Amino acid sequence: MNKAKVMSFIKVNTMIIALILVTGFFVWQTGGKILLPQNVSNLISQNAYVFILATGMLMCILTGGNIDLATGSVVCFVGAVGATLMENSNVNWVISVILMLIIGTGIGAWQGFWIAYVRVPPFITTLAGMLIFRGLSNVVLQGLTVSLTNVKFIKMFGGGANCYIPDIFGVKGFNLTCMLVGITACIIYLIIQIRGRITKAKKGYDMTSLKNMIAKAVIISAAILAFSYQLASFRGIPTALVIVAIVVLVYGYITAKTTLGRHFYAVGGNEKAAKLSGINTNRIYFLAYVNMGFLAALAGMMTIARMTSAQPTYGQNYELDAIGACFIGGASAYGGTGKVSGVIIGALLMGVINLGMSIMGVDANYQKVVKGLVLLAAVIFDVISKKKNA
Template sequence: MQTIKNLVKDNMRQYGMFIALLLIMLLFQILTSGILLKPLNLTNLILQNSYILVLAIGMIIVIITGHIDLSVGSIAAFVGAVSAIMIVNMHLPPFLAVILSLIIGALIGAWQGFWIAYMRIPAFIVTLAGMLLFRGLTMVVLKGQSIAPFPTSFQKISSGFIPDIFGTESIHLTTIIIGIILSFLLTFLEVRKRNQQTKNGLEVINNGLFFAKLIAMVTVILIFSYVLASYEGIPNILILLLALIIFYTFIMKKTVIGRHIYAVGGNEKAATLSGVKSKRVTFWVFVNMGVLSALSGLIFAARLNAATPKAGNLFELDAIAASFIGGASAYGGIGTVPGAIIGGLVMGVMNNGMSLLGLGIDWQQAIKGLVLLLAVGFDIYNKNKSS
């Protein structure tokens, strides 16, 4: 029992929101009479929140460094507008337009990163200016009108599905096989991690809890795969999201730049004295945020099949909320990419569930604000308690 108490205490930040996500999904599954987890609705849930999850990955890294970015929604709208001009009006190949759009996002991020990192202007001010600037430029390039439609190949970024190589009609067999492969891979990685911890003399949970954890994770993956397979299979955007999550988790956990990002967020002066080039780290963090903002804008434009002046509205608030709900600290230096994804899914499930229940947008905004306040309050409570 003491081991279980210590496990819960040590992993509250890591697993607390995941458990909360499962409970919220269970609650809305009951309240909506089973509609929430139907294959069609679950697929729509992924598609509707994909662009916010992409932003959350970049935002969590910005917040870890101790900064904030209020401009991501406007950048997404601006890049979406520019991509529409290139693809629809100028008839550039979608692949080339996507590459150019990501480069534009990187340049915007570099512009803001320069003022923040090297000119030492607070990120709040720089990105607030960026929010106004790029929202205005979006209006200018679109001339107040929407541009549509995009070619089918571009739309598939957000609305396409991986093909079933087995060609079955009743169920998407390829999705089932991918789910099984992921289950075996996850089990292998968890066992190897446990063996390494044991070899290095680190404390691990007992065999019973470890196997229970494995069974729970594998069960979730297989059920999720089966539900997706019952509709159209795995969306293309889900593959992209998984690739981004794996890549950025690896960067933050296993690389020098990841350790430097945490060091800058924890104590920038101490990190600089230790040899970390804190200005360069901050600069590249905002370049990365610009690229992911551009990617989010492309995904949203592909899903909407149009570039509109109002695109990206309040995206920045959803991304910030996802990061804090997912365990980021308001003081910087703490947070994980998977945590931001879980936070984004919490917000997405709540939005979807409340919409299915017919709850008005006014109450939805109020409840989301309360959840955000409680998440940050919980973080500050833990910080004060530990100190």
């Protein structure tokens, strides 16, 4: 019986355990360098676009394993338009941000229309979008680099050396505000877990054992506190992390707590049954790609802010990073299964692998090989699990 409980715990928390093991491996191989405060901060700043795009990609995958291959090109195109507006046309940065969001959302709606209402396969539609918007990016930038000089925009979207939340307590060498935010996050997480368990008990739902819940809560709380301590030891909370947190919380709530979120899972689980039950499946497909376009625009702004420039090559392979994070984080290749929290763990795992191998000096080509093998292993695990449960 105890063995069964252990196996159940491992199955439910496979990716968390994998993240801990991989991090431990790189701590050993790098002599602890991967956990230096600056590297932990860089892990967030450099992978912020993955967290954002993977959250949007999850919505597409939930509808039946569909993906958006145009994401990286849209990131580049939106960034190119925004940089050109701010630097070459002297458009106010706030107006430029609004226009970039409108453009990204419009692109998502354009692709969503063909996919949802004309039923052009998502692969073909977004492949066309990948080529179209990559080409338009070159047209807008005329093949050149546009440097960003707007300090407010750069700071707002996580670029530059001062893109951190200041410490309101003014402690030198340690950002106390960051640490208090981490402690508060742990308290909120524990309250949510306890309230959720009480609610399930009242309604008679199946629950994991109390020991498993406590073990998971201790591991996650310890990770949050350790992460907060490392950030506080450097410069504090990056503004990119604030944006990522808002996106994750909003979309996590939508997918887990709203009727609309349940519709995404229903469509991915069985589209015909969902349609017969009264769900507007076309609308769900459409909204998935509208969301993807919106988040691609946000990622585009964060990309040009971090790089303090716009180039025709930005965004290459971003869609593959987002897709990989989703599947590694537990999203099913068949649709209908996946959580935002899992996607974030998947993105963190990829980020740790990238950072760890970079510190070790592993050749970039071998890094791609490792990432490919990790992605393949995650999908194989999903396929085998489906067969066992069938």
